[in-house]
Amino acid sequence: MSPFWRPFGGIIRLELKKTFFSRRGWWAYLLALAPAGLCLMHTVVDMRTRARFGSHIIPQDVRMFAALFQTYFLHLGIFFGCVGIFSNLFRGELLEKTLHYYFLTPIRRELLVLGKYCCGSMVALVSFVLSAVVSFFLIGYHQGAAWSDFVLHGPGLFQMVSYAGITALAILGYGAVFLAAGLFVRNPMIPAAVVWVWENLNPFLPSFLKKVSIIFYLKSLNPVELPSPSGPRGNLFSVLVTDTDPTPAWIAVTGLLLVTLLILTYTAVSARRTEINYGE
Numbered sequence: 001m002s003p004f005w006r007p008f009g010g011i012i013r014l015e016l017k018k019t020f021f022s023r024r025g026w027w028a029y030l031l032a033l034a035p036a037g038l039c040l041m042h043t044v045v046d047m048r049t050r051a052r053f054g055s056h057i058i059p060q061d062v063r064m065f066a067a068l069f070q071t072y073f074l075h076l077g078i079f080f081g082c083v084g085i086f087s088n089l090f091r092g093e094l095l096e097k098t099l100h101y102y103f104l105t106p107i108r109r110e111l112l113v114l115g116k117y118c119c120g121s122m123v124a125l126v127s128f129v130l131s132a133v134v135s136f137f138l139i140g141y142h143q144g145a146a147w148s149d150f151v152l153h154g155p156g157l158f159q160m161v162s163y164a165g166i167t168a169l170a171i172l173g174y175g176a177v178f179l180a181a182g183l184f185v186r187n188p189m190i191p192a193a194v195v196w197v198w199e200n201l202n203p204f205l206p207s208f209l210k211k212v213s214i215i216f217y218l219k220s221l222n223p224v225e226l227p228s229p230s231g232p233r234g235n236l237f238s239v240l241v242t243d244t245d246p247t248p249a250w251i252a253v254t255g256l257l258l259v260t261l262l263i264l265t266y267t268a269v270s271a272r273r274t275e276i277n278y279g280e
Contacts, residue, residue: 007107011115019085019123028084031077032127035068039138046142058150061140062159066224068139069132069163074218078128078167079196082174085124087181087188089116110268117179117264124171132167136160155223162223169221169256173214176263183267183274207244217256220246 042064046056093099102112136159140147150156177195181188199215210216247255 015119028081032131035135039135043142086120086175086178091182109271113268159223176260180267217252
């Protein structure tokens with residue numbers, strides 16, 4: 001085994017054990033399970049009440065999942081799940097006063113950053129990508145054979161794969177941000193709150209500022225476009241929202257990956273000069 005892969009594999013094995021069973025990150029799993037539970041409840045309720053109240057059609061389920069994905073997955077679940085998983089990769093070691101054990105070993109710090117990032121990505125991808133796929137399958141399960149045909153032979157499979165891909169890109173982007181925050185900032189929740197406010201203000205920002213965010217590019221990749229809200233409140237928000245053409249898929253994907261790579265590179269290079277101070 002090469003000098004690179006041996007320590008890298010050791011970091012991955014050790015970090016996976018600590019991250020999957022971390023007491024500080026258990027709530028991230030609840031965030032991942034929540035939408036699957038909601039979609040299961042939706043299916044169960046519909047199957048029990050369809051004889052009395054009738055059922056709805058597949059396009060309604062598709063729009064419901066699109067709304068769930070954009071409002072919950074992108075704005076809440078994945079974001080705060082990445083906060084819980086990635087910010088603790090270094091900050092948890094500092095709180096437990098164990099980071100110096102890594103720094104005393106003959107492992108390049110760039111390799112340590114990469115190993116922790118890969119480990120956090122594995123945990124988050126398993127949790128949230130699986131949640132997105134299962135939730136999409138469950139939300140229309142009550143449609144029976146029609147839903148299976150929609151998924152296997154219609155546009156459903158493309159939509160499901162698109163949601164899984166968007167989830168993966170969100171994890172990679174936000175994960176790099178919060179890994180850096182956990183290493184450089186004493187309280188990672190402060191930059192997390194700032195980033196969350198900025199991402200949620202995105203619809204109301206001028207076009208050139210919208211593009212300085214992760215959520216803008218993620219929404220450009222959504223396979224189902226949601227209709228504009230109606231009613232007095234919807235009209236008010238529609239006035240405040242600024243129209244910006246979505247970014248082409250290849251630019252959005254390439255841009256997100258490049259930003260992720262730049263943040264990781266900066267974190268890895270800066271980690272060389274990082275000093276431990278457990279007294280802070």
